[in-house]
Amino acid sequence: MSGFSQEEISKIVRETFFPYASRKMDKLRANGTKFVHYTSAENAIRIIDGNCIYLRNTNLMNDFSEVQHGNNCIVGAFNDEELRSRLVGVLDGVEAGLTEKILERYLAGERVRSLDTFMIAISEHGNSDSHGNSDSNSREDLYGRLSMWRAYGGNTNVAFVFNSTPFLAESDALQAYTSPVLYADQETFKPLFLEVISGLEKYKAMLPRLGAENIAFYMNSALHFAALSTKHPGFWEEKEWRIIFSPNFSLTGKKSDKLKSEVLTISGVPQRVFKLELNNYPEEDFLGATLPELLEEVIIGPTQYPWPIWDALVQKLTDAGVDDASKKVRVSNIPLRR
Numbered sequence: 001m002s003g004f005s006q007e008e009i010s011k012i013v014r015e016t017f018f019p020y021a022s023r024k025m026d027k028l029r030a031n032g033t034k035f036v037h038y039t040s041a042e043n044a045i046r047i048i049d050g051n052c053i054y055l056r057n058t059n060l061m062n063d064f065s066e067v068q069h070g071n072n073c074i075v076g077a078f079n080d081e082e083l084r085s086r087l088v089g090v091l092d093g094v095e096a097g098l099t100e101k102i103l104e105r106y107l108a109g110e111r112v113r114s115l116d117t118f119m120i121a122i123s124e125h126g127n128s129d130s131h132g133n134s135d136s137n138s139r140e141d142l143y144g145r146l147s148m149w150r151a152y153g154g155n156t157n158v159a160f161v162f163n164s165t166p167f168l169a170e171s172d173a174l175q176a177y178t179s180p181v182l183y184a185d186q187e188t189f190k191p192l193f194l195e196v197i198s199g200l201e202k203y204k205a206m207l208p209r210l211g212a213e214n215i216a217f218y219m220n221s222a223l224h225f226a227a228l229s230t231k232h233p234g235f236w237e238e239k240e241w242r243i244i245f246s247p248n249f250s251l252t253g254k255k256s257d258k259l260k261s262e263v264l265t266i267s268g269v270p271q272r273v274f275k276l277e278l279n280n281y282p283e284e285d286f287l288g289a290t291l292p293e294l295l296e297e298v299i300i301g302p303t304q305y306p307w308p309i310w311d312a313l314v315q316k317l318t319d320a321g322v323d324d325a326s327k328k329v330r331v332s333n334i335p336l337r338r
Contacts, residue, residue, distance in 0.1 A: 004209065010170075012206070016199035017222040020192055024180040025168050028124070034296055035164045035241065036125035038148045041156035041309045043266075044298070048316045051291060052275040054264070055118035055176070055245050058228070060271060067114050070230035074223055076186035077193035078103060090200045091219075095212035102216050106223045109249070113227055117246040118274045123148065124239040125161055143332045147237055149301040156309060157301030166289040167243070173284035175256035176245035176276060179229040183236040196222060224249060245274055292322045298329045306331040 004012075014022040027033075037053070047053055058067050077083055084099075091098040126141040144159050153159075167178045182192060196219075200207065207215060228244050245259055258281075259274045266273075278291045288294065298313055300306050310329055317325035 009210075012203055012210070013218055016203055017196060017218045018225075019195050019199060020182060021180055021225070025178075028164055029168055033164055034125045035122040035162045035167055036144070036148075037120070037122045037160045037162065038144070038152035038301075039158055039160070040153045041158045041300075041303070041305075041313070044158040044160065044313060045316055047160070048291070048313075048320050050275065051279075051320065052277045053120055053243075054266075055120050055243065055259070055274040055276055056266070057271060057273075058114060058117045058119060060269070061119075061121075066231055067117075067227060069232055070227035071110070071113075073184060073186050073189035073230050074106070074193075074227055077190050080190060083190060083193060083197065086194075086197050086201070090197065090204055090207070091215065093204065094207045094215060098212050098216060102219045102223075105216065105220045109220070109224060112246055112249055113224065116248055117228060117244065119228070119242045119244045120276075122162070122167070122241050122243065124241070143334060144299050144301055145237070146334070149334065153301060156303050156305065158309065158313070159299040159301060161296040161299065162294050163288060163296055166286060166294065167241070169286050169288075171281070171284050171286040172254075173281040173286040174245075174258055174276065175250050175254065176243055176259060177225065179225050179242050179244055181235075181238070181240040181242060182226070182230045183233040184230055185233055188233065189230060192226075243276070245276075247274070291317075291320050295322060295328065300329065300331045302332070302334045306333070 039047075043054075078087075088099045091102070123145070125144075126138075148159075149157050182189070184192065224246070225244065229242055231240065245256070247255065247259075247261075250256070259276055261272050261274050263270060263272050265271075278289055278294060280287050280289050280293075295317070298317070300309050300313075303309060310331055313329045314325045317328065322328060
């Protein structure tokens with residue numbers, strides 16, 4: 001990519017191919033927003049004992065149609081005559097047939113997205129700005145989000161509240177990537193697709209220097225993560241993000257040597273998972289990921305057994321090297337009946 005520094009390339013890629021994700025990440029960094037993972041007490045113990053979080057196959061998400069929903073939004077955008085005309089105008093100006101090549105690669109990747117991709121869901125938590133001005137978000141800091149308690153964790157609800165810094169690190173150490181969920185249908189997805197086209201048009205004069213193959217790679221990567229991170233707008237209150245790992249899909253062209261697969265039985269379903277170990281990799285600018293650094297607190301949600309769960313979590317966290325574990329685990333006391 002003649003004439004570009006790595007910093008310039010990163011800027012062009014962020015602004016052109018990942019504008020929505022880049023804005024969301026910048027906002028979270030500026031506001032110091034935390035992440036939360038709602039789960040069961042049983043899985044909470046598994047995370048602490050294993051010193052890892054488990055990425056599960058996309059087919060095991062609560063709504064197994066989610067990947068198809070994102071795919072439908074992308075196909076709908078490609079089928080929009082105006083959008084396609086503008087996209088062809090800028091991409092095929094670099095190389096004839098480049099748009100069609102990108103679409104063919106995207107469609108060929110359907111199996112990877114549906115059968116060979118693993119992820120874990122996290123959500124934004126608490127204050128939406130650095131001053132904590134929102135009363136509703138302050139309540140969320142205290143009690144968690146009721147809709148999430150109802151949807152996850154069963155009868156032993158637990159929420160891990162995490163420092164977001166390692167999730168937003170600009171590092172390829174893990175080859176697993178944090179992606180904000182876009183809540184959109186086919187029509188509301190199109191303006192976001194148009195934003196990518198407008199970015200390509202903005203850098204039109206520079207694109208030939210990037211090279212057709214690199215452009216195809218970045219565009220296919222953008223489509224890959226958009227398909228995996230677009231959700232029906234009815235779920236908007238979840239404020240979800242996803243850590244996504246496709247073993248045979250990498251932004252660097254290298255396969256991860258850090259995420260290892262394992263077969264577990266979860267809720268009665270035998271399945272292959274990938275273990276994302278809670279370790280730092282300072283040589284690759286990935287820091288703040290050990291459990292004592294990462295964990296802000298644990299909230300015990302609606303359950304009949306809050307104090308036995310509190311006692312068990314405090315013991316396990318203490319054994320894992322978390323200081324003042326008893327002060328980091330608390331009970332929400334939400335009187336939710338199942």
